[in-house]
Amino acid sequence: MASSEEDGTVEEKENNNKKRTKSALATAWLTFYNIAMTAGWLVLAMAMMRFYIQKGTHKGLYRSIARTLKFFQTFALVEVGHCAIGIVRTSVIVTGVQVCSRIFMVWFVTNGIRQIQNEESVILFLVVWTVTEITRYSYYTFNLLNHLPYFIKWARYNLFIVLYPLGVVGELLTIYAALPFVRRTGMYSMRLPNKYNVSFDYYYCLIIVMLSYIPLFPQLYFHMLRQRRRVLHGEVIVEKDD
Numbered sequence: 001m002a003s004s005e006e007d008g009t010v011e012e013k014e015n016n017n018k019k020r021t022k023s024a025l026a027t028a029w030l031t032f033y034n035i036a037m038t039a040g041w042l043v044l045a046m047a048m049m050r051f052y053i054q055k056g057t058h059k060g061l062y063r064s065i066a067r068t069l070k071f072f073q074t075f076a077l078v079e080v081g082h083c084a085i086g087i088v089r090t091s092v093i094v095t096g097v098q099v100c101s102r103i104f105m106v107w108f109v110t111n112g113i114r115q116i117q118n119e120e121s122v123i124l125f126l127v128v129w130t131v132t133e134i135t136r137y138s139y140y141t142f143n144l145l146n147h148l149p150y151f152i153k154w155a156r157y158n159l160f161i162v163l164y165p166l167g168v169v170g171e172l173l174t175i176y177a178a179l180p181f182v183r184r185t186g187m188y189s190m191r192l193p194n195k196y197n198v199s200f201d202y203y204y205c206l207i208i209v210m211l212s213y214i215p216l217f218p219q220l221y222f223h224m225l226r227q228r229r230r231v232l233h234g235e236v237i238v239e240k241d242d
């Protein structure tokens, strides 16, 4: 009896040790990841400012930062993994929608359609994303290091109130600007008859994506408002599991 109790204690200790090692590893990885992402978005911010100061126009700005933007925005897919394996307490669905919509904007809209890269709306969402991500990743970094300046916490949970809708406006206007071009060229579309017997119209796909902002965006926005109340005002919020 005594020996089995001891075994239980040893097992518990081993489990606790494993958990501690796992959480130390997770914290180390998250710290590295957040520092890298803060640096990436800072590089983007500086590149955009330098371009605008040197050229005095936004025309050509997207092309000049496209590579860095594609890299760092695509890398954010890792965040869906963080939620899936449980190293951050965030919903896979909320993070998945956020990250996938950004990746879609970058790869399948702005990068894929050169003709819209100089639209003002592209600059609008780029500036908004950049400010958001510098604030967000530096918040996570300082939080993990237990040295969080209040102004970063404040910025993380207040700026989104204005930036989120502005970002959505920039994204929707950009997709809207792409529609005539997509319709004219039939890009990314498959018309019948073809050997796969499948038809796909990218033009209508873009319209569906635009419409999907109506149910999805409020959910992300209200999620952030709940996070704000929890972090800034200490409210206990029970969220449904995914």
Ligand SMILES: CCCCCCCCCCCCC/C=C/C(=O)SCCNC(=O)CCNC(=O)[C@H](O)C(C)(C)COP(=O)(O)OP(=O)(O)OC[C@H]1O[C@@H](n2cnc3c(N)ncnc32)[C@H](O)[C@@H]1OP(=O)(O)O
Pocket (backbone or CB within 6 Å): 030, 034, 079, 088, 089, 090, 091, 094, 095, 097, 098, 099, 100, 101, 104, 128, 129, 132, 136, 140, 143, 144, 159, 160, 163, 164, 165, 166, 167, 168, 171, 209, 212, 213, 216, 217, 220, 223, 224, 227
């Ligand atoms: C295939 C095509 C699909 C198309 C679909 C189209 C529809 C799209 C509709 C929606 C459109 C959205 C468009 C987006 C536009 C913009 O982004 S505009 C810019 C403004 N945006 C924002 O301000 C939002 C930014 N986004 C986010 O903040 C996140 O993506 C989020 C998922 C919404 C954040 O949620 P969440 O993670 O739950 O909140 P937090 O409070 O930040 O974190 C919760 C806890 O998790 C910890 N944590 C999370 N990530 C990390 C990390 N990387 N490192 C360390 N810790 C992390 C965090 O600290 C919190 O911990 P606790 O406090 O202990 O709970």
